[in-house]
Amino acid sequence: MKKLLIVEDEEALCLLYKEELSREGYDVTTVHNTEQVLEMLGRESFDLIVTDIRMPGRDGVELITEIMGLRKDIPIIINTAYQSYREDFMTWAADAYVVKSSSLDELKSKIKELLS
């Protein structure tokens, strides 16, 4: 079973992602802030990370840079409400950029694509 790490500070969305992505057959872990991510990555290994950008604690863009420095092999998806960060070159390091919407289809298909 592929392991996903979801970084999301919105509680309702954490619940939604956990339920919906588990149903797709993934093993899903959710964390609420960027501080927990590095700690988590020290303990466990994941197949893919989905992260928001602006969150309490470390900035999401900084986080991506750090993760890349740590383990270059994990694909990262930026999943955010901010469309404008797509143009920020720092986010180009991510493997995919998904703008949050009322449908989970795009996120699901990007995860599938990156894990295949």
Place this chain on the structure above:
Amino acid sequence: MLLSIISQSFFQPFSIEDNLLVILTALTSGSGVGFNRAMLFRTAGEVLKGELWLGPKSAEEANSIWEVLSTPGIGYVEIIEHNRALLSRQADSLSKRLKPLVYSLDREPLSIPALAAAKREVVWVKDARSEPSVDKTFLDVIGVDEWLCVPLFSGEEVLGEVILDNAITRRPIERKDIKLASLCGLMAGNYMYATMLHKKLADMERMAALGEMAMFVMHQLRNPLAAIGGFTDQLVNFPNDEVRTRRNLDIIRKEIKRLEDVLFKLTPFLKMDMRKPISFELPPVVQTVLQGPNIQAKRESIPIEVEIEDRLPEILGDPTYVGEALRNLLDNALEATKKGGRVSVRAGRQEKNWVILCIQDTGKGLPESVKDKLFDPFFSTKDRGMGVGLFFVKRVMDAYGGRIEVESELGKGTLFRLFFRSREEKGENP
């Protein structure tokens, strides 16, 4: 008196129209240069357009209302109020005749009155009827033979022209009048230029703030919408799971409430344009805010000490906005303070022509790192804060020529000081 009034226009929170009118008043009042009438043209692109004409219609009027302005120690606000009343009374007369007049500043041959502005030189017309470059329509409108054209400019930038005459007293213009009038023109020109630059800057800031707001709103709306969409899809996919249905409906309801909150909290941004300042008493505004239901409820657990100096002079601003600003600060103070702590509101005189309002709490205080960003739009120290409250307070203070200062220490509390311009007290002004 004259120069001091004109120099004040740089610092007063009134609109450029109000301030220009004061300058015209200064040129026409008895204790100023003492011209009978002052006419203002402003440039719009490459033309000079008639805008305002101030002056008594008759010798009697000059003696009655005009003399008010020669009262020693008359304050800036009083002149503004006098002018507003005067203009609404005489909306029909002088300015109406002036407004249709438009003169090119770059097409030769230049006629009088455009000449002075175009050349940036004072033009003294002594006998208009024998002067071929005087525009005939202008001569009909002004109706006298002698006047002075004073250009308003700053560096290369021509901003307008003032035309002064003695239509009522028929007193001939003298050399010393010209010197003083040119000096006033120079100051007024610089004032207009500074105002123009200031407005450009404010427009740019506003555009930047709007961009930032659009981005923020997008984020604030997308998160709840993503949750509402996702949980609604689950309702469709699992119509028979009763427990899940109830839970999802609860979540959806909450997220809809959040959307409403976002809209509500954005209200201050709809008030991007501040209303004209008036002078009003601060204490009743403070009392009204303190009696508001929100504050009353919180006052039960955290007492608010109120100390307002007697006989405070009136302050300049808008009572509703000032009240909202105070409510914002009190809300924050009460929120930051634990039970057993204290919040205080104090108001008093501060130096000449300033009133200070302090809101102090014994709450958690602000870390040094946030102090610079405190008044930025969408910056918040609260988890779910929108960062519009203090931004609004700052805007209110800026709009009315006041200022805000903050002092804070972690774990000890925060003190906000609001400085309001007050109405001048009688007999204190030169």
